[in-house]
Amino acid sequence: xxxxxxxxxxxxxxxxxxxxxxxxxxxxxxxxxxxxxxxxxxxxxxxxxxxxxxxxxxxxxxxxxxxxxxxxxxxxxxxxxxxxxxxxxxxxxxxxxxxxxxxxxxxxxxxxxxxxxxxxxxxxxxxxxxxxxxxxxxxxxxxxxxxxxxxxxxxxxxxxxxxxxxxxxxxxxxxxxxxxxxxxxxxxxxxxxxxxxxxxxxxxxxxxxxxxxxxxxxxxxxxxxxxxxxxxxxxxxxxxxxxxxxxxxxxxxxxxxx
Amino acid sequence: xxxxxxxxxxxxxxxxxxxxxxxxxxxxxxxxxxxxxxxxxxxxxxxxxxxxxxxxxxxxxxxxxxxxxxxxxxxxxxxxxxxxxxxxxxxxxxxxxxxxxxxxxxxxxxxxxxxxxxxxxxxxxxxxxxxxxxxxxxxxxxxxxxxxxxxxxxxxxxxxxxxxxxxxxxxxxxxxxxxxxxxxxxxxxxxxxxxxxxxxxxxxxxxxxxxxxxxxxxxxxxxxxxxxxxxxxxxxxxxxxxxxxxxxxxxxxxxxxx
Numbered sequence: 001x002x003x004x005x006x007x008x009x010x011x012x013x014x015x016x017x018x019x020x021x022x023x024x025x026x027x028x029x030x031x032x033x034x035x036x037x038x039x040x041x042x043x044x045x046x047x048x049x050x051x052x053x054x055x056x057x058x059x060x061x062x063x064x065x066x067x068x069x070x071x072x073x074x075x076x077x078x079x080x081x082x083x084x085x086x087x088x089x090x091x092x093x094x095x096x097x098x099x100x101x102x103x104x105x106x107x108x109x110x111x112x113x114x115x116x117x118x119x120x121x122x123x124x125x126x127x128x129x130x131x132x133x134x135x136x137x138x139x140x141x142x143x144x145x146x147x148x149x150x151x152x153x154x155x156x157x158x159x160x161x162x163x164x165x166x167x168x169x170x171x172x173x174x175x176x177x178x179x180x181x182x183x184x185x186x187x188x189x190x191x192x193x194x195x196x197x198x199x200x201x202x203x204x205x206x207x208x209x210x211x212x213x214x215x216x217x218x219x220x221x222x223x224x225x226x227x228x229x230x231x232x233x234x235x236x237x238x239x240x241x242x243x244x245x246x247x248x249x250x251x252x253x254x255x256x257x258x
Numbered sequence: 259x260x261x262x263x264x265x266x267x268x269x270x271x272x273x274x275x276x277x278x279x280x281x282x283x284x285x286x287x288x289x290x291x292x293x294x295x296x297x298x299x300x301x302x303x304x305x306x307x308x309x310x311x312x313x314x315x316x317x318x319x320x321x322x323x324x325x326x327x328x329x330x331x332x333x334x335x336x337x338x339x340x341x342x343x344x345x346x347x348x349x350x351x352x353x354x355x356x357x358x359x360x361x362x363x364x365x366x367x368x369x370x371x372x373x374x375x376x377x378x379x380x381x382x383x384x385x386x387x388x389x390x391x392x393x394x395x396x397x398x399x400x401x402x403x404x405x406x407x408x409x410x411x412x413x414x415x416x417x418x419x420x421x422x423x424x425x426x427x428x429x430x431x432x433x434x435x436x437x438x439x440x441x442x443x444x445x446x447x448x449x450x451x452x453x454x455x456x457x458x459x460x461x462x463x464x465x466x467x468x469x470x471x472x473x474x475x476x477x478x479x480x481x482x483x484x485x486x487x488x489x490x491x492x493x494x495x496x497x498x499x500x501x502x503x504x505x506x507x508x509x510x511x512x513x514x515x516x
Contacts (some may be wrong), residue, residue, distance in 0.1 A: 021377075025291070028379060030283035092383050096507070100391035103504050119279075119379055119387035121286060121350075128352040129377035136358035137407070138415050140398040140424060148508020149395070153423070157396050160422035164415045166398060246361050249354070250406020 012079035015086045015116045018093045019050040021126035023206035031118045042075045043088035072105045079113035092122035127202035127230040132244025139167035144181045170231040198234035200245040214245045270337035273344045273374045274351045277308040279384035281464035289376045300333045301346030330363045337371035350380035385488040389458035390502025397425035402439045428489040456492035458503045472503045
């Protein structure tokens with residue numbers, strides 16, 4: 001439990017928890033405690049299914065996809081009526097997820113429920129583990145979703161990250177409608193870092209249908225990528241060894257391994 | 259457990275696990291399982307102290323600070339002799355931590371122990387939770403340690419991240435010897451985003467001596483910051499509300515809260 005999070009007095013509790021990447025082996029105890037203490041669980045079906053055995057017997061409210069503001073308001077309505085509500089998102093609610101919207105919606109409401117946010121294992125943590133050790137040095141995280149952000153801003157960030165040799169972590173890389181952005185990004189990277197730049201992708205990390213690929217830009221097939229996939233692009237020093245994607249923690253001439 | 263990590267055949271097992279931010283409420287079950295299954299635990303005293311109650315009765319090897327390559331070799335020596343060794347780092351071993359060095363050292367050795375890396379809750383996840391919701395949009399993570407990376411590279415990355423309006427997460431922000439870099443960085447940010455840019459810092463997240471500050475660049479006191487602190491600098495849209503640091507998930511004109 002996030003002890004220092006906003007107590008807004010009165011009424012119920014709204015706990016914002018993430019499932020982690022999927023397997024309950026990566027669900028933090030603080031999140032499990034909030035799920036078990038809650039009266040009502042609110043979330044998308046996909047995320048609820050990941051924690052289904054842990055919430056047996058609870059009141060469950062399944063939300064429709066995309067209706068995020070409605071979902072948060074619904075969760076607050078229940079909390080303001082005195083319930084302990086757990087709002088469940090994937091990964092870590094603090095990384096591109098529900099924590100911010102909960103605080104934003106709280107500002108717009110007159111309610112007084114306590115808000116608790118619990119950090120978790122985000123997609124970037126889990127996917128880095130599956131790929132090897134790509135995040136040993138500076139990295140930039142970019143979402144390719146242009147629903148709420150103009151593409152010009154996204155492309156500017158990609159160019160800045162690539163030119164400054166950041167490892168680049170790509171959230172929301174590709175969907176049926178969002179089908180050209182990832183390719184554009186890879187072309188920008190290839191131009192700066194070369195076609196042998198290392199690329200890793202993980203789909204559904206820690207779940208039964210997990211898929212892991214470590215390859216180079218020239219070998220990479222964007223059609224393997226969907227909305228459940230995270231893509232990580234190496235920096236100029238990232239290499240592949242024994243199938244793992246490794247970014248050295250500094251410049252080789254600065255340290256000795258033996 | 260990271261099921262798909264390198265099995266290098268034979269001998270023992272080297273499990274690379276993080277403590278998470280500190281409180282055992284944030285230690286993932288997969289890491290706990292590895293600690294409990296291990297014969298020998300290797301790590302710095304600071305990190306071992308965080309998991310001390312969980313490793314009672316185990317053989318414990320306390321390492322000196324800074325001797326990271328020696329520590330990893332020592333852990334491999336024990337694993338190659340048939341033991342199950344847990345090498346403990348802080349946070350998530352996959353983010354600026356031990357995972358990469360373990361793979362790098364493995365390449366340089368003839369051993370055949372199995373390597374298991376377990377993702378965890380990194381400082382950036384935990385500190386984001388404590389501050390509010392600063393990581394709802396694109397962010398760049400930069401370490402100010404110039405032990406292994408030239409300062410020119412670090413400064414170039416900071417400038418690129420600031421110019422492209424990334425939220426900036428600062429690892430290793432300040433130590434007794436590293437005493438001017440953070441100030442230099444804040445001056446770069448102030449020049450681009452103004453003195454009212456939001457800055458958050460968290461020291462020792464989730465531990466008894468936790469310290470959380472949400473303020474602006476002009477009010478920020480760099481002498482509050484030490485090596486146990488993570489600093490997060492907001493983007494141009496980040497604001498403070500009820501003591502929390504909030505980065506909106508997109509551009510306000512793109513969505514409605516009511």
